[in-house]
Amino acid sequence: MRPHYILIPAALFSLVAVSAFSEETDRYRLEKSANGYVRMDTQTGAMSICEERSGQLVCKTAADERAAYQDEIDKLQSSIKALDERVAKLENSLSARLESQLPSEEDFNKTMGYMEQFFRTFKDIVKDMDKESGDDGSRLNQQKT
Structure with missing residues (x-):
């Protein structure tokens, strides 16, 4: 049973490798010229001049x-x-x-002073209004409990 698990992925890998190699070899075309070879990339159309040196093909754009x-x-x-x-x-x-x-x-501190003064004055106004209406905060305490 185990050989199947190994053989199937190996076969698929070899097929992919052969396909990639085939695409790579089909991509370029070599044509003999007077000075060597001309290599053309069939996908991009790029041309290179190639010479044979020491048994190897050397290409330049x-x-x-x-x-x-x-x-x-x-x-x-x-x-x-x-x-x-x-x-x-x-x-x-x-x-x-x-x-x-x-x-x-300095401007920031000045502004913070104005805001503090405003809130203190507002708080005093609210306290005065509570005293005038006779509310000493006991209603608020009764609602919480």
């Missing part, structure tokens, strides 16, 4: 493609640089605006 890649790299690098500068500028202006809008400690 074609000059036109290399120039196109370099142009694209240069564009992306300048775009990244511009974005980095913009982010730095935005971060600096945002932090400067936030710092300028925050109150000083």
Whole structure:
């Protein structure tokens, strides 16, 4: 019974590996040229010039493609640089605006003093109103119990 558990996954793995190898070998086409070989990627259309050296095939990207890649790299690098500068500028202006809008400690303490005075006055008004209506808080105590 146990050999089935081992054989089935092994067979599936080998099928996947053969399929991946087949796709990889079908992806590139080699054509003989005067100086060596031209390799074409059938998925992307990229072309490479290949030479045989010491029994191995050595491939280099074609000059036109290399120039196109370099142009694209240069564009992306300048775009990244511009974005980095913009982010730095935005971060600096945002932090400067936030710092300028925050109150000083003196202003904060002054505001807290006003709020404390307001609440004390309000509390005194409520106490006076309770005394005028004859309520000394006993009704509130009766409702709680």
